[in-house]
Every structure is written in C-alpha cells, then in structure tokens.
Amino acid sequence: MSKLALILLLSYLNGAVMAAECPDLLKFSMRKLRSSETLDVCQAFQGKVILAVNTASNCGYTPQFKSLETMYQKYKDQGLVILGFPSNDFNQEFKDEEKTANVCYINYGVTFPVFTESRVKGNEANALFKKLAQLTGAAPEWNFYKYLIDRQGIKVEAFASSVEPEAMETKIKVLLEQ
Structure with a gap:
C-alpha cells in the first residue's frame, strides 16, 4: 500500500472512530442566531x-x-460551553431574529453560541431539548430552564429557571475537573 493510501485510510478510520464516540445527545445540527452558519x-x-x-x-x-x-x-x-436556545414556547421571544440578536449581543454582550429560535418543549422540541426531557424527565417549565451536561454527554442535570447560574458554579467546576 502506498504512503498516501495509508494516510487516507488512517484519516478515514480516525474520523469513523471520532464519529462513533459522539454521544447521541449531541447528534444534531442547528443554525446560529443571525448567521447562515449551521453548527454540527x-x-x-x-x-x-x-x-x-x-x-x-x-x-x-x-x-x-x-x-x-x-x-x-x-x-x-x-x-x-453555554448554548443558548431562544424559544417562544412561553410567548416571550421576538418573532424577528434581529431583535433577539440585539438583546443577546448588544444588550447583554453575549459571546457564547446562541442558536436560531426553536421549540424547547413538547413533540416539536428541537432535537437536543427533546432528548434532554427524555433523559431527565423534565421539560422546560419556563424560560431560562437549564441543563448541565457532562463531558461524555451522559450525565445530565436539570435546573429551574429561578436557579441563577452562580448557584450552579460548584457543580460546573466538578464536571470541568473530571
């Protein structure tokens, strides 16, 4: 086998192994807010x-x-990584994506990834939130419902909207150290 063929084969196998390691929870794509970019x-x-x-x-x-x-x-x-999923499931999101982007990026200076508006509860929930509700038995009850997911995409914990991000810091630090 030629050196080039071997390199191509190894690259292909490495890609297959990487794809196989992806937890089911993370197998979806979504478009970023105010962008044409879709993220895997x-x-x-x-x-x-x-x-x-x-x-x-x-x-x-x-x-x-x-x-x-x-x-x-x-x-x-x-x-x-914090992932924001704007939703109008509770009738408090703009129908205009630019207005939503302004709130995130201009009013609050958000730099973490935010996706385009989607459903987060019920049968029409986006792929992630549908799986999160199945894993935890808890669908969002209101806006700013939070799910903390470990590095392996296996351990998930749900937090009510009233739980401030600072109150989750100890749990986040534990997961970061694993």
Missing part, C-alpha cells in the same frame, strides 16, 4: 461541559444573560 453540535462541542439554556428576550429572567456570559468567560478555557 457534536463536532463543535463534543468533550465539553455544556450548559444548555432556553432563553427569551422579554422575560423576567432575561437578565440572567449577564451572569451566563460571566460564567462562560470564567470557565470557557477550562472546557465549559
């Missing part, structure tokens, strides 16, 4: 501690964006 969530975030949050621009919990961003800046280099 597994490829982008596999091996990270994930805090998935359903967000809304016109909610009493919307100021949590500030503490979520602070948490992201503090721990992103250690492997934390």
